Amino acid sequence: MKDMMNIDRNELIDKYISGEWSAEERELFTALYNSDTTFKISADQRKVLVDALQTHHKRKELKAMLEGFHSEIDNHEARKYKTKFTNRIIRFVQVQKHNFAVASSVAIIAIASTFAMTTKYFSDKRMGEYQELNQEIRDIKGYQDQILKSLKSNNSNKNNYHPGKFNGTAFAISTDGYLVTSSHLIRTADSIVIQNDNGLRLKVEPVYKNVAYDLAIVKIVDENFKGFGKLPYGISGKEASLGEKIFTLGFPRADLVYGEGSLSASSGYMGDTTSYQVSVPVNPGNSGGPLLDSKGNLIGVISGKQTASEGVAFAVKASYIQQLLMELPELEEQPQWIGKYSSVNGLNRPQQVQKIADFVFEVNVYND
Amino acid sequence: MESRIISTEEDFLRGVRQDDAVVLKRLYKMHYPMILNLVLNNSGDEDEAKDLYQEGFMAFYEQVRREGFQLNCKIKTYIYSICRRLWLKRLGEKSKFSKKIKDDDDFHDLLEDEPFLAENEIKIEVMNMSMAKLGEPCKSLIEDFYVHHMSMGEISDKFGYTNAENAKNQKYKCLQRLKKIFFVNYNGNEGYDEY
Numbered sequence: 001m002k003d004m005m006n007i008d009r010n011e012l013i014d015k016y017i018s019g020e021w022s023a024e025e026r027e028l029f030t031a032l033y034n035s036d037t038t039f040k041i042s043a044d045q046r047k048v049l050v051d052a053l054q055t056h057h058k059r060k061e062l063k064a065m066l067e068g069f070h071s072e073i074d075n076h077e078a079r080k081y082k083t084k085f086t087n088r089i090i091r092f093v094q095v096q097k098h099n100f101a102v103a104s105s106v107a108i109i110a111i112a113s114t115f116a117m118t119t120k121y122f123s124d125k126r127m128g129e130y131q132e133l134n135q136e137i138r139d140i141k142g143y144q145d146q147i148l149k150s151l152k153s154n155n156s157n158k159n160n161y162h163p164g165k166f167n168g169t170a171f172a173i174s175t176d177g178y179l180v181t182s183s184h185l186i187r188t189a190d191s192i193v194i195q196n197d198n199g200l201r202l203k204v205e206p207v208y209k210n211v212a213y214d215l216a217i218v219k220i221v222d223e224n225f226k227g228f229g230k231l232p233y234g235i236s237g238k239e240a241s242l243g244e245k246i247f248t249l250g251f252p253r254a255d256l257v258y259g260e261g262s263l264s265a266s267s268g269y270m271g272d273t274t275s276y277q278v279s280v281p282v283n284p285g286n287s288g289g290p291l292l293d294s295k296g297n298l299i300g301v302i303s304g305k306q307t308a309s310e311g312v313a314f315a316v317k318a319s320y321i322q323q324l325l326m327e328l329p330e331l332e333e334q335p336q337w338i339g340k341y342s343s344v345n346g347l348n349r350p351q352q353v354q355k356i357a358d359f360v361f362e363v364n365v366y367n368d
Numbered sequence: 369m370e371s372r373i374i375s376t377e378e379d380f381l382r383g384v385r386q387d388d389a390v391v392l393k394r395l396y397k398m399h400y401p402m403i404l405n406l407v408l409n410n411s412g413d414e415d416e417a418k419d420l421y422q423e424g425f426m427a428f429y430e431q432v433r434r435e436g437f438q439l440n441c442k443i444k445t446y447i448y449s450i451c452r453r454l455w456l457k458r459l460g461e462k463s464k465f466s467k468k469i470k471d472d473d474d475f476h477d478l479l480e481d482e483p484f485l486a487e488n489e490i491k492i493e494v495m496n497m498s499m500a501k502l503g504e505p506c507k508s509l510i511e512d513f514y515v516h517h518m519s520m521g522e523i524s525d526k527f528g529y530t531n532a533e534n535a536k537n538q539k540y541k542c543l544q545r546l547k548k549i550f551f552v553n554y555n556g557n558e559g560y561d562e563y
Contacts, residue, residue, distance in 0.1 A: 010540060018517070048491075048554075049547055050514050055488070056495040057515045059426055065389065066422045069396040075414060081401035205376055329398045332390065 013043045017050050169250040169289035169302070170194055170204075170218065172359040173321065174335040175228050177220035180321055181288035181363055182303055183209035186216055194220075194361035197256040202361075208328050213274060213320040214303045217328065232355040233290065233298045234342040237319050240276065240299040242266060248280050248302055248315075249353065250289030251362035258353055259286075261311075263299075268314040269306065275314045276300055282313040288363060291315040296342030296352055377443055384432045396425060399444060402473055403451045409470050410455060420458065424451035430488060431481060441476040449475040453485070490554065498549040506542035513539055 007028065015021040016029050032039045170181035179194070186192060186206050195201045202222040209216035240246075240263050247260040261280035268275025278291065282305050291300035300315030325337060344352040383391025400421055407417035427450050431437055439446060452475050459469075478485065499507055505527055512518040512526070524535035 011536075017514075045547065045551065046543075049543075049550055052491045052495040052550070053499075053510065053514055053546075055430065055492060056499060057511065059492065062426055062429065063422065065392070066396060066425060069393050070400075070418060070422070073397060073400055075404075078401040078404050079408075081405040330394060332394070 013046050167285045168287040168363045170361045170363045171290045172228050174337050176335050179218050181216050183211050183214050183216040191366045193364045196361045197357050215324050231338050232344045233296050234340050235298045235318050235338050245294045248289050248291050249360045250286035252283035252285035275316050278313050279311045280313050296344035399447050424454050445474050445476050448473045494553045501549050509542050
């Protein structure tokens with residue numbers, strides 16, 4: 001080893017900071033650091049100083065970059081920021097306008113916030129309860145087996161079992177792998193897999209959701225996925241008429257199930273104007289399924305049903321899908337979104353269903 | 369246009385750690401409306417919102433890249449919480465009143481991160497001040513060596529010293545000055561003399 005008195009200790013500290021040093025230098029540094037308090041303090045202080053200097057410099061660069069990002073922001077658009085909470089109030093105020101024409105807005109907001117805080121208040125028998133249609137499967141036996149197993153083995157890793165599995169429906173909204181489903185299905189999502197009636201099984205990830213509309217956008221992230229063909233259904237954005245014949249496809253069980261009926265009301269549960277009331281038989285698992293008219297136009301997304309009476313289901317209006325697409329955060333790609341026109345107009349129903357079935361998926365959500 | 373899917377929280381965090389400009393830009397643009405809303409709702413204006421957001425975003429960036437850092441909430445919530453914390457401080461500096469914030473978004477208590485955030489703030493503030501005080505040529509010399517990693521030979525050529533040994537002595541003196549200015553303000557003592 002070199003004579004300890006003849007080395008440049010100052011330079012040695014710089015080498016320690018840059019990390020570019022030889023094994024010999026490192027050894028020497030460690031020896032000095034552990035034996036000489038003054039050297040130790042000196043090295044520690046220089047580390048703090050150089051860290052601060054580098055952070056200071058990095059901030060200057062970062063600040064310049066952020067200024068660049070900021071110049072692309074449209075402040076007018078940015079001011080439209082709406083939270084879940086304000087969305088809910090606005091929606092409720094709109095609903096109430098129809099019911100009490102002369103109510104003061106203060107009272108409405110008071111009611112709205114009560115509604116937001118306690119939905120129990122409204123779940124009185126006359127109204128019937130609203131039920132979201134996710135299907136929760138608890139495989140009790142499997143669960144018990146897991147517990148027994150984990151008791152037997154010392155390694156009881158909690159993350160290894162999935163006690164809950166939620167099912168619902170999703171359908172394609174772009175040719176390149178974006179789908180729409182109900183946001184209530186994926187609120188606790190950990191892992192989402194979709195599967196259509198042909199057995200095509202793909203992994204998806206959430207992209208965006210708006211709980212006020214109960215809608216979510218998910219994207220296929222499976223590398224084997226090469227894109228859908230042209231979507232058979234279109235979205236006109238026009239409000240559908242009362243009495244119109246409608247149908248839906250969904251996965252209340254492992255097979256694709258067709259259901260038909262008519263549009264019963266232009267507002268949903270408790271006068272909610274973002275939804276339609278429809279007379280289609282729906283069951284847990286139907287949530288997130290497409291609601292189509294006889295021409296194959298997408299008019300809504302199945303969201304729930306009233307528990308007290310049979311044949312009363314609700315669907316979020318399709319115009320809120322368009323709204324959702326507008327709210328999407330900037331994507332790095334330009335998806336080919338759903339078009340205006342249906343290509344199954346004029347076909348008979350079995351033909352329509354056959355064409356659409358490929359674009360409707362069962363959603364399996366596994367959460368820890 | 370780059371077509372890359374960044375959709376999970378993990379994708380975003382990885383991007384920040386790797387200093388990925390595409391990811392940083394998307395995060396920046398995505399969350400600005402939330403902070404604008406926070407500031408406008410709590411007696412601030414658009415300029416203050418931008419200033420606060422950039423400050424908060426840089427703190428977020430530094431936190432994510434800090435060794436041993438673990439995110440215990442959503443990125444959105446974390447950015448909101450950091451900016452909220454900063455806005456509370458600024459409101460406190462502005463007036464003795466109105467220390468209550470009206471929140472439209474969820475926030476996370478930053479108890480675990482507080483020591484790091486506070487330390488980092490002081491460090492940056494003191495270094496800004498110290499570098500401003502240091503003056504030229506010391507400022508450039510120090511930055512060239514510790515930030516741009518130039519060799520003593522290159523520095524000697526750039527500043528016109530007769531040789532690298534002279535440059536090294538000059539750098540040493542500059543470092544001593546910076547150290548004095550910095551540590552007096554950082555923790556109240558001048559630090560030990562260098563060898």
